[in-house]
Amino acid sequence: MHVSNKYNVPCSRPRHLAxxxxxxxxxxxxxxxxxxxxxxLRIESSSAEKRYYEEVVAAYEAEHPDVNVEFEYLANEAYxxxxxxxxxxxxxxxxxxTWGGEGLRDQVxxxxxxxxxxxxxxxxQDIYPESAVGAFTLDDRVYGAPLYATVVGIWANTALTxxxxxxxxxxxxxxxxxxxxxxxxxxxxxxxxxxxQDGWPLHFYWGSLxxxxxxxxxxxAAKNGENGGFEGEPFVRAGEMLQxxxxxxxxxxxxxxxxxxxxxxxxxxxxxxFHVMGDWDYLPxxxxxxxxxxxxxxxxxxxxxxxxxxGEGNTQSFGGMNGFAVTRDAPDExxxxxxxxxxxxxxxxxxxxxxxxxxxxxxxEALETPYARRVAEILDESEFHQVFLDQALGTxxxxxxxxxxxxxxxxxxxxEEAAARVEEAWQFR
Amino acid sequence: xxxxxxxxxxxxxxxxxVKKGLxxxxxxxxxxxxxxxxxxxxxxxxxxxxxxxxxxxFSWNGYGAPSDFVGAQNYQRLLDHSVFHTxxxxxxxxxxxxxxxxxxLALGLALLVYRKTPTNTLFRLxxxxxxxxxxxxAGLIWSFVFDGDYGITxxxxxxxxxxxxxxxxxxxxxxxxxxxxxxxxxxxFHMMIYIAALQGVPKDLVEAAKLEGAKPRQVALFVQIPLxxxxxxxxxxxxxxxxxxxxxxxxxxxxxxxxxxxxxIVTYLYSFGLSRLNIGFGSAAAVxxxxxxxGIAFFYQRTTGKGSKA
Numbered sequence: 001m002h003v004s005n006k007y008n009v010p011c012s013r014p015r016h017l018a019x020x021x022x023x024x025x026x027x028x029x030x031x032x033x034x035x036x037x038x039x040x041l042r043i044e045s046s047s048a049e050k051r052y053y054e055e056v057v058a059a060y061e062a063e064h065p066d067v068n069v070e071f072e073y074l075a076n077e078a079y080x081x082x083x084x085x086x087x088x089x090x091x092x093x094x095x096x097x098t099w100g101g102e103g104l105r106d107q108v109x110x111x112x113x114x115x116x117x118x119x120x121x122x123x124x125q126d127i128y129p130e131s132a133v134g135a136f137t138l139d140d141r142v143y144g145a146p147l148y149a150t151v152v153g154i155w156a157n158t159a160l161t162x163x164x165x166x167x168x169x170x171x172x173x174x175x176x177x178x179x180x181x182x183x184x185x186x187x188x189x190x191x192x193x194x195x196x197q198d199g200w201p202l203h204f205y206w207g208s209l210x211x212x213x214x215x216x217x218x219x220x221a222a223k224n225g226e227n228g229g230f231e232g233e234p235f236v237r238a239g240e241m242l243q244x245x246x247x248x249x250x251x252x253x254x255x256x257x258x259x260x261x262x263x264x265x266x267x268x269x270x271x272x273x274f275h276v277m278g279d280w281d282y283l284p285x286x287x288x289x290x291x292x293x294x295x296x297x298x299x300x301x302x303x304x305x306x307x308x309x310x311g312e313g314n315t316q317s318f319g320g321m322n323g324f325a326v327t328r329d330a331p332d333e334x335x336x337x338x339x340x341x342x343x344x345x346x347x348x349x350x351x352x353x354x355x356x357x358x359x360x361x362x363x364x365e366a367l368e369t370p371y372a373r374r375v376a377e378i379l380d381e382s383e384f385h386q387v388f389l390d391q392a393l394g395t396x397x398x399x400x401x402x403x404x405x406x407x408x409x410x411x412x413x414x415x416e417e418a419a420a421r422v423e424e425a426w427q428f429r
Numbered sequence: 430x431x432x433x434x435x436x437x438x439x440x441x442x443x444x445x446x447v448k449k450g451l452x453x454x455x456x457x458x459x460x461x462x463x464x465x466x467x468x469x470x471x472x473x474x475x476x477x478x479x480x481x482x483x484x485x486x487f488s489w490n491g492y493g494a495p496s497d498f499v500g501a502q503n504y505q506r507l508l509d510h511s512v513f514h515t516x517x518x519x520x521x522x523x524x525x526x527x528x529x530x531x532x533x534l535a536l537g538l539a540l541l542v543y544r545k546t547p548t549n550t551l552f553r554l555x556x557x558x559x560x561x562x563x564x565x566x567a568g569l570i571w572s573f574v575f576d577g578d579y580g581i582t583x584x585x586x587x588x589x590x591x592x593x594x595x596x597x598x599x600x601x602x603x604x605x606x607x608x609x610x611x612x613x614x615x616x617x618f619h620m621m622i623y624i625a626a627l628q629g630v631p632k633d634l635v636e637a638a639k640l641e642g643a644k645p646r647q648v649a650l651f652v653q654i655p656l657x658x659x660x661x662x663x664x665x666x667x668x669x670x671x672x673x674x675x676x677x678x679x680x681x682x683x684x685x686x687x688x689x690x691x692x693x694i695v696t697y698l699y700s701f702g703l704s705r706l707n708i709g710f711g712s713a714a715a716v717x718x719x720x721x722x723x724g725i726a727f728f729y730q731r732t733t734g735k736g737s738k739a
Binding site for chain 2: 081085087088106109110111112197253254257258395407
């Protein structure tokens, strides 16, 4: 039709227009006729986790036939950059994945997030530990609900550490850790793998040290500009400690060109004794190894990050707190579904499938592996769970922290300069 | 003949011309054909540009409407930022490498393979292949080549009894590696421009020079290259503008690292503006990039334009 009429463009145009209008109208009426739809936006996750959501959704829809729940997934980076636009558009999801912290605060300040204080205080939040709810609480209002927590610790390959005469369970302090690194180097074993190219795996060192030294309160004080802000003593000290570790040549060669995925696989292949990483790396490191088996469970240990002398946060933990927030204009069904998704029963089911370490009290009992139970223990003993600094302090400051962690690991900045750059980024955020 | 025609047709006023236009349908054609282009251009070029200039005055993270007006602070921060200086210098290096290494290389190869023979066609195809590859794919391929554990470069070094070099993790070598890839990727494009131009050089001129006893080098230098000057000017323009826009090769190779040492202006504005949700700051970087591009393009057209007239 286009071709035969091409000399008659002005005549055929109104007909085209009518067609388009009709098509748009037809599409509109289809969506309007459907039941209430709740859309959930989440970061791309494992197929096991997607199956878990499918089961939860099926169970919920069976009870609520008029509600239709749809999960959508976006890759990590795409999610972070597209979320601000999506929240402002009519394509806004009803429920979306969040890390809490300053990122959530930006969204709350812009008025996109529904206040969940009322339903949460009406019995919902009682099933979670206080620190988990705290990650989504801003100025005494609750804007999200926790899904799972992650902890940064040390994955150790005891087959290698034993060769160097290192007792992993005896590593309690930073000195112990440094001594272990020296012993491994002398034995010709690479002490640590790290995915330096991605930035955030190196931030696990700086962030863990800052949490140990300053504690959650110290970090909060720095946000308010107290004690010299992020240029204060604990932040400079963290840089110094990281540099003293770097002087021992602890990482694999070319670590700044290694991605997290690659580092995870290298640890699985037994190329290094330690990997400072989140607890989630258990399965991925096996899957990314050449054999697909990774380090056998008999040789694999997960221990907490070492304590530091005189630190304020030695009884605290460092890791992620991931959950969901509800957008402002979402239907009440969205809140209802979220409450269902995150209830103790479903959390226990998640624990049983081993996809993550859920936060609801008592759900840890269902955990299958000793590693997951260890994580649950660490979280249980922890007095405060500091959320990853590259998330808790917002995107911009977070990216700066990842940068300076890499710079410190390569020895191209002094600890003072590094701390000053974090403070500058915080001022200009 | 033309003078005769001019005198034969009486001169008409503007009103007459409009009238004639209306009758002949030129005016209708204008009314129908101009708006689509004009609207698209305004919608996708002028409007975003104006928006970027507007946003660059705000400290804005992309949520809600921008409200925190900070004046020229974003520009101030940009000009004070050491990584931005590195990015500017890296972009300048790319322009220099494109003009001083890539274009002569392309010209030399074009002179070797411009004649239409089967072997030349094969060579042309081989030289042109990198240009056909998608940028991201090329970046990924080269990140494997430069890999210190499994890459070809490290295998070569091992064969020579040397230690592995992690090129892309090295402050000194990461950017030269990127420049190498960019020369490799785009020289084929410039070569094709020169080949097309060389094939248009009249054969009799080349033959006349040969009869006069000119050696091949002299033929190239004094006959062929002066005659394809217009093509060289155009390819130089593409090289400069292309260098200002380099982005998708760097992201998979180094992502701007190590320690932000391999950013260009575009990767800088992406990582410090978009990924960090500093939309105002990123817009300021974009405006600077735009002014630079326009400035250079204008300057280049002026200077080379004058040159060809003289």
